Amino acid sequence: MKKVVIIGGGAAGFFTAINAKELNADLDITILEKGKDILQKVKISGGGRCNVTNACFEPKELTKFYPRGERELLGPFHQFMTGDTFEWFENHGVPLKIEEDNRVFPEANTSQAIIDCFTTAVHKLGIKVLTNHGVTAITKEKDSWLIHTKELQFTADYLVIAAGSSKKIWELFTELDHSIIPPVPSLFTFNIKDSRIIDLGGISVPNANVSIVKTKLENSGPLLITHWGLSGPAILKLSAYGARILADKNYQYNILVNWLGEDTNSVLEKLQQIKKQQSKKQVSLKSPFNDIPRRLWERLVIASEIKNDQNWADLSNKQLENLANQLTKGLFNANGRTTFKEEFVTAGGIDLKEIDFKRFESKLHKNLFFVGEVLNIDAVTGGFNFQNAWTGGYICAKAIAE
Structure with a gap:
């Protein structure tokens, strides 16, 4: 059974884990979250209602809302788009609604609907979620990844980084020769x-x-x-x-x-x-x-x-x-x-030149993937940053599940 470790207990991490397990039941998946709580950004998004995505259904048009990542996301949006996001959440028991400004929210009008959807899915699929597990070191040993926390050591065949704007994680990957675009506030x-x-x-x-x-x-x-x-x-x-x-x-x-x-x-x-x-x-x-x-x-x-x-x-x-x-x-x-409110977004992260966007995989290291805001991708307000997480998470999951 192939082992997958996902660093980051947020939207991108959960979405990647759920899709990978649904596409390949033989995967052993563990999510590591450094804090005591999971999905905190989901909880506060959209004033507590979770602005899931935006009702823009043309890939080329959608990319225009990304100051960083416009060119790179065009191909991925042809693979998993806003319409796919609607279908995915509908199939997982969370119907979505479009508001007048094209922002998209759960019909339940609360972010708890998204949180419950994700937590129920990981429990049902047997995905392990470990909180208070901050990663201290990452090393490569032949074809495997060794992930160290203060408490434990994990071995993974596939390593997914979904840690958002994490200075510590970025520092770890400079040691693995990845380039980091210095972060600055975006919204x-x-x-x-x-x-x-x-x-x-x-x-x-x-x-x-x-x-x-x-x-x-x-x-x-x-x-x-x-x-x-x-x-x-x-x-x-x-x-x-x-x-x-x-x-x-x-x-x-x-x-x-x-x-x-x-x-x-x-x-x-x-x-x-x-x-x-x-x-x-x-x-x-x-x-x-x-x-x-x-x-x-x-x-x-x-x-x-x-x-x-x-x-x-x-x-x-x-x-x-x-x-x-x-x-x-x-x-x-x-x-x-x-x-802007509590929705802190940064411009900066892993250099996009070092990523294969057909898989969201590192060009420098096989079986290393990056999804969400850990990359130098960010968007304007309106649900676009979450759509980046869903798109990257799905494509990454599909690559791992092959």
């Missing part, structure tokens, strides 16, 4: 202290455009004001694609915010029309743009050097220009970052 909010947004936490606009000054980084989408600064899909996607650039800047940079996502000149023309149509109305009392909440509008009016009691008719051309600029190219200084 984070921008810390901004500015009178225009202070105390406006919770206010959002549906389609803003955000760009980082002196870079080519730009993104559009919903923008959320938080107690720390700016967040929401527009910011999070920008943070993912700019992970290394922003780290190099030590998270100090300027951003331009276009709250309306419209051209400055066209907004100025609209303001000039509003001045004629609402001449006797007080500027600060009500936003003429549905997408700009009243409290944010008041702050932008003040920043445009418009007095609280001024009517539209009283505005000078300079004040109208100021307001158009505040609405379409407001300059903000970012200084620092805040991790």
Whole structure:
């Protein structure tokens, strides 16, 4: 009976183990988890509901959500795609649902449904799960792998690394000649202290455009004001694609915010029309743009050097220009970052050049596999990081089960 050791008791590790055992019942599989709890990231994902995947069903389109791994994942997505994820969970008693923003959750609306699915499966299939088993050393002996923990030593014919962003595991594999791309945070909010947004936490606009000054980084989408600064899909996607650039800047940079996502000149023309149509109305009392909440509008009016009691008719051309600029190219200084909720994602890991993505196997060592975020693959928020885990886990399992 072939022995398989999987390092990492998270989504990728469990998914690999279950699929390998279902494809080949003769495998002896052990999962080693360094902590006392398993599947912790699954538990907190999606606010405790587990954002399983995203309802994007075209492989080429799906790869575009991966700042690192876009090219490498195209082939794997043709083998195991989001539709396969739906079918897999349905067959294992967990029907999924698609929400308006294309995020996918269990119909039960709780991450416990996924956790129960995995724990029930490993128990039924006789897969051993050992917690508090942090790996201290990995060595190769002929065609076998020796895995050392503080408590025990394990021998494996196949070794799967599904340990996520683990500095210790990465260090162990540099000793086995694998290259590590240094990790930096990937999903984070921008810390901004500015009178225009202070105390406006919770206010959002549906389609803003955000760009980082002196870079080519730009993104559009919903923008959320938080107690720390700016967040929401527009910011999070920008943070993912700019992970290394922003780290190099030590998270100090300027951003331009276009709250309306419209051209400055066209907004100025609209303001000039509003001045004629609402001449006797007080500027600060009500936003003429549905997408700009009243409290944010008041702050932008003040920043445009418009007095609280001024009517539209009283505005000078300079004040109208100021307001158009505040609405379409407001300059903000970012200084620092805040991790997006508890869903810590990093850019970095095993160099993708060293992986055979037809099997998720090391090109340097036979029967050594890497799945999930231990690789230099990461995605924007919305279920894409889990889809990488499911795809890699399934293809790896299939290779082991052959």
